[in-house]
Structure formats: structure tokens, C-alpha cells
Amino acid sequence: MNAADVAVGLLVLVSAFLSMAAGIGIVRFPDVLTRLHAATKPQVFGLAAVLLAIVLRVPTWGVLTTVILIMTFQLLTQPMTAHMLGRSAYRTDHVRRDVLIEDELGRDIEEHAKD
Template identity: 45%
Template sequence: MNEFLDAASLILILIGAILCLTAAIGLLRFRDVPTRLHAATKPQVLGFVLICLAIALSLRSWPVVAFLIPVVLIQLATAPLAAYMVSRQAYRNGTIDENALLVDELSESSETPPAAGG
């Protein structure tokens, strides 16, 4: 059973490392902010979760699992939030090509409200 768990953890680390590598390559290769944010959040978070799962399988210790669960939950909570904040700021700065957007939900929020006096 130990050999099976060690092999499973090795495979999970390999897949997680490949996902993190593709995220890094995507950050370098993609040109605009939305695609870079997609590359920075989606495969990186999944790779991180797989590596943490592999660590838990490899060490086979409940204190390690108890430590890794909040780490993974914090990563799952903060990565999409950080990507959202970066994309919103890029939209406000004008670094996003608005013609490439299929749906522009922020167009109304950038207009000055009538009661604002401007």
C-alpha cells in the first residue's frame, strides 16, 4: 500500500508541476490582461492543490493535512479575488481592448451618474 501511495503522490506532484509550468509559460506568452490572468489563476491553483494533495499523501500525517487544508482554502479564495481586482484595474486604466469583450458589465459603472454633477 505504501508503494501505491508513493506512486500516486509522485504522479500528483508531476501533474501539479506541469500545470504550474504551463501557468508560468502562459504569463510570458499571452499578450493581454484577461488571458494572462486566466493563465495565472486557473492552472496555477489546480497545480497547487494537486501538489498539496501529494504532500498529504506522501507524509501521511494528520497534522500536515490539518495545516494544508487552510492553505488550500485561502489559495482558492484569494486567487480569483486577486484576478478580479487586477482585471478591474486594467479595465479602468484602459489596458484592456474593449472591442474584444463579449460582455462589458463595467461600462455602466464607468459613466458618471447624473446626480454626481459631472
């Protein structure tokens, strides 16, 4: 067992912990916005850790380019998906407005409703 094997094992454990944290956050958090936060942040970092483990285990150009493509698409789509889910939850009144620090979307909707 060399240092690369230890690093791969640690990265897989970190990824598993982050995925578990995301799952627990989805179940335990009280509203949609905090659940979205729990679902997106650890999930992306967990995927990055597992992809890095794959690159360390099989360091070829084909694997590296595939990992870069996977991570790029994940980083491009995950924030947009969370944003759209948050907006739709807000518009269908599934958001606890009493815990919002600043309600910018509500202010913008009211401004456009006046026009």
C-alpha cells in the same frame, strides 16, 4: 515502490505541468485578462495537486489541517486578487476592449457617471 509513491509522483508531475502552463500562458497570451486567467486557474490546481501529494506522503492530522488551511486561504484570496487586478487594468486602459464579448463594467461605469 508502492501505489502511494506512484500517486505522489504523478501528482507532482501534474503540478509541475500546470505551473509550466501558467508560466507559458503569462508570457504568450496577448492581454491582461487572458494572462490573469492563465495565472490563476492552473496555479490553484497545481497547488492542490502538490498539497494532495504531501498529504499522501505524510498522512498525519497536522499535515492535513495545514494543507486545508493553505488551500482555503488560496481559494479565498486568488479570485479576489485576480478580480482587483482585472478591474485596475480595465480602469487604466490596459484591456483590449475589442475582444470583450460583453462589457458590463463599462456599462456600469457609464451609468454611474451620468448620476
